[in-house]
Amino acid sequence: MYILGVWDGHDAGAALLEDDRILFASNEERYTKRKLEIKFPYNSIAAALSYTGIKPNDVEAVAFPTLEFTKTLSRILPYQQEVYYRFRRRKMLKPRLEGLMHYAKYGMTSIGVLPLCATVSKAIVAKHLRSMGFANFKLYAVDHHESHAATAAFTSGFGRSLVVTLDGLGDGLCGSISTFSKGELVRKETIPARDSLGIFYEQVTNIVGMRELEDELKVMAMACYSYPFKFEDNKLKDFFRVEGTHIKAKYTPLKQYEMLGRIAWGMPREQFAYMAQQLSEHVMTEFMRNAMEKYGIGDVTMAGGLFANVKANMQVREMDQLKRWFVFPHMGDGGIALGAAMHINYTLNGVSSYRFGNAYLGDEYSDSYIEKLLKKEKGVNFEEDASKASHAAELLDKDNYVFWYQGRMEYGPRALGNRSILANAASETAKDRLNMYVKQREWYQPFAPSMLDTEARGLLEYSKNADRFMTMAYRVRDGKTDGMRSVVHVDNTTRPQMVDGENRSYRAMLEKVKRSTGNGVVLNTSFNIHGMPIVMSPEDALATMKKTRTRHMFLGGFYVENKGA
Secondary structure (H helix, E strand, O other), X not given: OXXXXXXXXXXXXXXEEEOOEEEEEEEOHHHHOOOOOOOOOXXXXXXXXHHHOOOHHHEEEEEEEOOOHHHHHHHHOXXXXXXXXXXXXXXXXXXXXXXXHHHHHHXXXXXXXXXXXXXXXXXXXXXXXXXXXXXXXXXEEEOHHHHHHHHHHHHOOOOEEEEEEEEEEEOOEEEEEEEEEOOEEEEEEEEEHHHOHHHHHHHHHHHOOXXXXXXXXXXXXXXXXXXXXXXXXXXXXXXXXXXXXXXXXXXXXXXXXXXXXXXXXOOOHHHHHHHHHHHHHHHHHHHHHHHHHHHOOOEEEEEOHHHHOHHHHHXXXXXXXXXXXXXXXXXXXXXXXXXXXXXXXXXXXXXXXXXXXXXXXXXXXXXXXXXXXXXXXXXXXXXXXXXXXXXXXXXXXXXXXXXXXXXXXXXXOOOOOOEEEEEEOOOHHHHHHHHHHHHOOOOOOOOOEEEEHHHHHHXXXXXXXXXXXXXXXXXXXXXXXXXXXXXXXXXXXXXXXXXXXXXXXXXXXXXXXXXXXXXXXXXXXXXXXOOOOOOOOHHHHHHHHHHHOOOEEEEOOXXXXXXXX
């Protein structure tokens, strides 16, 4: 049975299942080149069908998440959704009514699913699908947080787990607790949207002059540059409290936004960011501790946008109550197309487990396709490279940065060795050159490493399961910073990808790096220019190479050199 999942909101995308297999999953931004695209995912759906070779009429069920009033309204009025997208991403001049627009949004935060929302949303989604040739399908709507929960529970590999979702909001909620045991996922508790820690962090992001729903991790990174202080001295400490397994906000979202603005007015951005991060960590750890103790389950799976905060995740991971953990790698709303499809597959067919050894679920291009493209491309030299692992390691050892484009595209916000830019993890010179010419990240944003999983225990302080997907921060062991200078943050933490056998080509390159440097570690950042989505096609890769005047790229089975570097 083929089941298609579609999401037509923030970070729109599509996913395709066949029985208990994930055939394809991708996000619309990769095709439209608009980061965190909001439009109906026509391109993602077409790519899923093209990759698998199936036709629209082969799809028996289509699932989509989120029926809340504000999402239904945006489906009815796509122009208004587009205006808000440009406003949120600051792709327009600051409007005179900026404050009013924010107040209107936060005033509607707590509105959940109203009568007729399901009927209207289903009609609009069905119309989009029929325009693509879908005809013999049944359409299902799935709760927002049930979609998040499905991604975490069904891909973790845990037979029994506590399933926690935390994000901004969705269908009137900002979080949920479920249990998963013997193939059964049961929701136990919910947290209303009014008490959203995610909305709080989004408001902080906006107040410090950044883009909400996009730059929250910049706030997290900036917080490390504040002078630290005790939680008792935090001016935001009373904004939330934890009562058992419930999170309670002191203020409504509107009042909270006003109060945050007044407090931020008189202090440096770094200090305000530190307050927000410290409060978030305090609330999340207390909440997670109470949930584990209440349900007596130490294996925890997590999804939702708040679990993109790797520093808060680290605090959770270091708790004694936690035995094993899993954060779904596409934890934000970009992953709920897959979650909706999974939940309907569970409801209809009882499927509650998927093999999820890697996140390489997107498009792939053959070497014959790449070779034809390169033969037409002006301004580059290329050759087949059977020893690309050794060649790349040699270039990195000489302080070059290289573009690395291989295999299927990653699903989610992290490059995991198939759409990556690599540099020497010990060289701040290479990092600075990469940042200047390609990434152009703010000074306070760190880079992250990929490392052999066999190296991780000697370099990092951790004693639990490995992290294949860059979802946690780790403390670097004493004396190990020098070999990782370009990927260690100012607070001596790093966010690694621990590589085993899920990506043989990438692991081979890391093994060559270990032989030449003694450490099987590289700087790994996403293959994109700052503010743009990760590259999708070989054409995207070549265009980025030329625009940034980068010299070295490994494109499939070929080494490509830019004459204009």
